[in-house]
Amino acid sequence: MTTIAPYRSLAPARRAGFAQLLHAEWTKLRTVRGWLVGLLLIPLLTVGFGALISSGSECGFMYPAPNGQFVSGPCSAPIGPGGELVQDHFYFTHQALTGNGVITARITALTGPSLQPWAKAGIIVKASTTPGSAYAAMLVTGAHGVRMQWNFTEDTAGMPGFVSASLPRWLRLVRVGDTVTGYDSADGSHWTEVGRTTLAGLPSTVQVGLLAATPPPTGQGAVAVNQAVTSTGAFDHVDVTGAVGGSWQGIELGRSPGGGDPGGFQQTGGGFTVTGIGDIAPDIGEGAGAGTPITHTLDGVFAGLIAAIVVGVIFVTAEYRRGLIRTTLTASPGRGRVIAAKAIVLGVVTFLLAFIGCAISVPLDEHLLRSHGNVMDPVSTLTWLRIVAGSAAVFAGAAMFGVALGAIYRRGASAVCTAIVVIVVPWFLAVSSPALSATVSDWLLRISPSAALAIQQVIPKYPQVASDYLPSDGFYPLAPWAGFAVLCVWTAGALWLAVHLLRGRDV
Amino acid sequence: MSEALHAEWTKARTVPGTIWLLAGVITLTVSLGALVTASTKCGSAGCGQDPARVSLTGIYLGQAVVAVLAVLAISDEYSTGMIRITLAAMPSRVTVLAAKAAVLAGLTVAAGAVAVLPSALLGRLLLPGNGLGYPLDGAMLRAVAGSVLYLGLIALLSLGVATVVRESAVAIGFVLTLLFVFPIVAHFVSNTTWQRHLEQIGPMTAGMAIQDTVNLASQPIGPWPGLGVLAAWAAGSLLLGGLMLRLRDALPARRH
Secondary structure: OOOOOOOOOOOOOOOOOHHHHHHHHHHHHHHOHHHHHHHHHHHHHHHHHHHHHHHOOOOOEEEEOOOOOEEEEOOOOOEOOOOOEEEEOEEEEEEEEEEEEEEEEEEEEEEOOOOOOOOEEEEEEEOOOOOOOOEEEEEEEOOOOEEEEEOOOEEEEOOOOOOOOOOOEEEEEEEEOOEEEEEEEOOOOOOEEEEEEEOOOOOOEEEEEEEEEEOOOOOOOOOOOOOOOOEEEEEEEEEEEEEEEEEEEEEEEOOOOOOOOOOEEEEEOOEEEEEEOEOEEEOOOOOOOOEEOHHHHHOOHHHHHHHHHHHHHHHHHHHHHHOHHHHHHHHOOOHHHHHHHHHHHHHHHHHHHHHHHHHHHHHHHHHHHHHOOOEEOOOOHHHHHHHHHHHHHHHHHHHHHHHHHHHHHOOHHHHHHHHHHHHHHHHHHHHHOOOOOHHHHHHHHHHOHHHHHHHHOOOOOOOOOOOOOOHHHOOOOOOHHHHHHHHHHHHHHHHHHHHHHHHHOOO | OHHHHHHHHHHHHHOHHHHHHHHHHHHHHHHHHHHHHHHOOOOOOOOOOOHHHHHOOOHHHHHHHHHHHHHHHHHHHHHHOHHHHHHHHOOOHHHHHHHHHHHHHHHHHHHHHHHHHHHHHHHHHHHHHHOOOOOOOHHHHHHHHHHHHHHHHHHHHHHHHHHHHOOHHHHHHHHHHHHHHHHHHHHHOOOHHHHHHHHHHOHHHHHHHHHOOOOHHHOOOOHHHHHHHHHHHHHHHHHHHHHHHHHOOOOOOOOO
């Protein structure tokens, strides 16, 4: 008599470890055709919409003209000593100085129609009259007192208060080798050091002299207000010591195509008046410069984000719809681990695909934007990596947020709608709705997960450059990683709630 | 047709989600509108804002919930298999879709009216104090009534899309992308011709033109033509949905 042994699996007995769970979720993800299509849409939509937007972005910079109108012209921006795009447009009354020397001047007035807070007049030591060359300057400003500024991005405060005939300001720059030191004084005998800088590679012969410049007005509707903006500095006691060559020359540095700049200088006795427009500052794009920040190469991200959200949601809700969730939870009863495995697998896959999408989008759109006349702000490899990998991480966070909402709602439509309303709509409203005040826009981009797009900000907000710093120009209220942390908090909170609910519910 | 309407009405009112979604439309519309209205401060020179647009900003959120309501009206039938019973009881598929559209439009317009009126009232109460006049004239009436119609048309557009796509999550993702993609792309491109055309053809940008009460001449599209563009989108999507409903099997082969 023979006994029939019951069937036993030949597979060795093993714990249902987390690695097996990850493997199971990965198998599901890669074998459902609809999910694969959705995943591929992430890079495709990002690149496609990015390319579409770049193709429709011709650069036509509006240059301020003397009559207060704006004149459209091609975009151009020089590159400063720090490697970034700069504005180098001002009126320069200059002499050549060879070797060490000192320039001193007393400024008795800064005037102009609708004088801007950052209207400037003062003295400068500049490597050459080529736009973008190194410089150090001592300036009086419309509303920020005396400043020492150098190489476009640096700014240090000197004496406070507005200059006038009764409160004149004495300014001095001392050049020794590559080092320039700035001093200010109220009386011409007691000097205070404001700042000291080393201008790398300063040639032996430099240009020293007087400058005047003013940026155009900013603020809501500023461009619509056609006001003539110039700034005029009145100087006396102008003195240059050292090996000075030639007489005083005037030059409108930078350019204003078709504008017919109002700049100029007059020499009267021992004094000068210098009038100019423009600015000598970093180029921060829209409104304050002609350059285009690299952030604009990732304008297509919003479309890919929606795809990531949808895939994240249906990765969970499809299991409910098909009843697969019962099998999943039978095979792996740890419910928290199932959600974690889903979030990790989808997060990693989304990150990789989005990284590819962004890594294609940035150079492709840079090329498209350039071919449409835009001047791109160069970025370091590290910054490039930060915005590409950071954007990919935002995609991963959004997809994981979708997973959590899918598990919370168990219904696709409500989950997708909630995720989009929370992530994409606040960003849309903050960036493009004229009805929202700046305060509300700012808060939306602080508390909603779309704060994470701050990871794409490359140009810092410069206190010495007046601009609206709008989110649509790539400026966010939070620092890049702080913004990303907001998304992480939302995603972690939603995942926690999902696990909590899943544990308490019947499937 | 009246039996079909009755059947769809019974489904709509007995599905537990409907009442919550309608409440969501009203709550989101009114609260976002109140937030934006209260935070709008204009100087003596004015701020060039349209009072109607400011007070009715809540529609941007409300429409997302309307889209969910509309998508679920059809895709829930597919996910539960109810569609087989519906079509067995009412074999004329066009009638089913028409009845669904009518019930959905009715519900949305009713909720939309409840959502829009308090928003307008808040605008009337708060905006003049913040330096933005709020005249109760024909243009304002058009903006308020038109916003209600706008929500109704969004519901029809979403219903059509969901009839084609059937999977609810994908349908809602598609609808919201369709709505938001035009204004976002228009905002980022600098070419003004592109901008104008994108705003003229986008279902949301064109439809929202019904809210314009000032500077009508400088808008890319007039109020009624704009709402007409949205109506065309809705009609097109319902037409395509009806066609697919007629041509396709009620339920695709299911893997159980």
